[in-house]
Amino acid sequence: MPSPTADSATADALEVLRRVFGYEAFRDGQREIIDHVVAGGDALVLMPTGGGKSLCYQIPALIRPGTGVVVSPLIALMQDQVDALRALGIRAGFLNSTQDLDERRTVEAEFLAGELDLLYLAPERLRLEATLRLLDRGPIALFAIDEAHCVSQWGHDFRPDYLALSAVHERWPTVPRIALTATATRATHAEIAQRLKLEDARHFVASFDRPNIQYRIVPKQEPKRQLLELLRTEHPGDAGIVYCLSRSSVEKTAEFLVENGIQALPYHAGLDAGLRAANQARFLREDGLVMVATIAFGMGIDKPDVRFVAHLDLPKSVEGYYQETGRAGRDGLPSTAWLAYGLQDVVRQRQMIDGSEGDDAHRRRLATHLDAMLALCETVECRRAQVLAYFGQEDEGAERSEKGCGNCDTCLNPPESWDGTVAAQKVLSTVFRLDRERRQRFGAGQIIDILLGKKSPKVEKFRHDELTVFGIGTELREGEWRGVIRQLLAQRLLAVEGEYGTLALTPGSAEVLGRKRSVALRRDPERAARAAKETSRSRKAAAPVDLPEEALPLFERLRAWRASAAKEQGVPAYVIFHDATLRQIALERPASLAELSGVSGVGESKLNRYGQQVLDTLAE
Structure with missing residues (x-):
């Protein structure tokens, strides 16, 4: 033919x-x-x-x-x-x-x-x-x-x-x-x-832009508590995915959410295959479940009504981050991509690269991926623009950067960039003096205690209060110093060494200490999370896909019918109809099969199979 x-x-x-x-x-x-x-x-x-x-x-x-x-x-x-x-x-x-x-x-x-x-x-x-x-x-x-x-x-x-x-x-x-x-x-x-x-x-x-997804990256403080606040205030009853780096973290986070009234299921490669399959099936078939998972979960997940994807640990690459966040909002409705990110994430990822199997070229490739991810986290520019540029769509990214996308945290509440050269020199000088004067290396916590002049047991044990750098950093708080060190690691002005994550100087450190290079740092705006949250709420309230209050009971009745039909057939609810289709039905209230056939997502087969049931549900 x-x-x-x-x-x-x-x-x-x-x-x-x-x-x-x-x-x-x-x-x-x-x-x-x-x-x-x-x-x-x-x-x-x-x-x-x-x-x-x-x-x-x-x-x-x-x-x-x-x-x-x-x-x-x-x-x-x-x-x-x-x-x-x-x-x-x-x-x-x-x-x-x-x-x-x-x-x-x-x-x-x-x-x-x-x-x-x-x-x-x-x-x-x-x-x-x-x-x-x-x-x-x-x-x-x-x-x-x-x-x-x-x-x-x-x-x-x-x-x-x-x-x-x-x-x-x-x-x-x-x-x-x-x-x-x-x-x-x-x-x-x-x-x-x-x-x-x-x-x-x-x-x-095609364009890689997903304008319905709001990208937000927040400083990591108490990540499980921060996640719980996100779910309670912005996504109550919504389906979503929470990504964690380790199996242990997956299980602890799922238990924490369940203890706090959130329906959550774990998923990782260490679980029994039957339990993994059962949890995946429940997530696909039931409304409002949260899947807490390692990256073993998610490729090809077709569930259209995932309203949020949260990361409690730093992804290894922008590709992974983009693919994972893309599982939110497949139906085009407003959704959230939320990441909690902190100093320990950078230390851990650098350690994992140094200890990874493979040759130097493989490790360099992993480091390149991580550097791009860190640049996305630390940018003061539009996050969406940076993602587009990473995937080779520089022109569209530049346009976004110039105008602002209006739907990422850096556009909704722009952070400040400040001259952190002196702060960087203080951190690097402390690392230098420990190494050269004492032949010692320590992690970020000890460096910060020295800068703040804190006479902790470890400071007194090693007599670090005798160093000339002791107490020279009282102008910043502990959390701010952690941000400085995190960004120095991201810019490769500090390195992580060994299984204990001690800090060491890099070739770039000498340029900063020698006053040949300035260091620009990001200052996260106060109340950034709240501002983004309020914007997210207002966007949802104004979204044309949202239903007027009088249509909500009908929408919920249609969802209940769909859940019953899906359970009877042993298929995910979205196989019957997507939420977007049910919303349009609740809004337009078709009175005949001919009118129902005009609803987006109602094809010939579904009209024949479910049309009368939908009309009966509308008539109840």
Whole structure:
């Protein structure tokens, strides 16, 4: 069957979008990508989470003859992905290691009989000769390689099995391929293209901006208490994700939240596999749960109503941070990305890099990632602008920086930049004198006690009150000195050494001590968190997606119906309808199936399956 012409492909694509998915128009960039792939072209797509990447291969798979084969690393989520497609009337299946022989044979038979629109595979299955022979026996509409950044050793989620995917083009050279990712710097972008042999494909790069997410980074004081205040004051009853660095921290934070009345679940690689799967399923299927997790959780999480992502520890890279925060607000509604960040985070990350396995080049790569993350935390400029510039969108970032995005903490309550040269010299002089005069090295706490002139037991034990630098720093408080040391570490004017995190000078230290280099430091504005919080509240109150008070009871009744239907079918609630769709229904109160069909997100299959139930709920 010949490929459709561009005009007919566009018409077909728009008809499928409306009939199957229930949307009236494409988002920016989608139509061009879909038309290109429908016509048989290869594509590499960089589009932020929530930007509608899935439609870019799902619609071409429905239009082109054959089955669309989707390569995805998300084995634990394939069942939910397939359930969501089937709810739309799309014939979908998957093959992975969780299935028994009979289940696999059933899916294989459906594929060979031409009864599947989409077939999801884990990348390791494409290394099996049996899978390759199976695909040889059926018509393939396209290959979609999801989470394509997993092919990059420069990226943060490297998966060795992805390296074999270049063989797809060699075995099926006439089948179009589309590789997609939400996270790629220029280096990662280039590596994806090279490793998947997509240099000659069309590259589509959408804006990485997520304007509905408010980015906030706060000084770490009592992080669990700070998190609890955030949840109680801004996100009561909301679904969200809390990321922690260690398994122990995950469990302690989840217990703390539960003890304080927040429904929270833990998730990390050390938990029993059954419990992990059960907690993930609950988070996806129930409303208002908080998942406390290591970064083992989250890739591919399709839950659209995650209202916040919080980090209690510093992420290792901007890529990781951006991907994790992008799991908030996939439905486009106002959401929060919140990070508590402090001196100990910098010390710990530097120690982890120094102790990491691999060669010097690997450690340098990790250090480069961390430096960019620290620069984001310490900036006095728009955080959104810095993220955009990091991903190679400097022009858009510069525009944001000039005008201000109006939805990050540095734009809502700009911090001051101050000349910290003298303060830096005092810290560096203290480290220098301990090292040169006493042959001793200590961590930040001892340095600060010396600067403040505190006669602590350790100061008296080592007679540090006899040093000439003792008590020369009383103009700053302890917390302010911790901020100075944190920023000196971030600027590589101080180094961390050894398992105890002692401080040492760097080549740049000499320039500061020799008065050849000035040091600009960030002063966090007082009441920054409260100001951002008030702005967040006012934005939510003014948001056009919010409902008038009289519509709220109806919205909650629709959510209760949806929860019951989802439980009965054993699928996540968003598979039935997204919150945004229920909000529009509650606002417009359609009185007939014809009126309901005009609501965004109500396609033909869902109208037939759930339409009368929705109308009955409205009529109660």
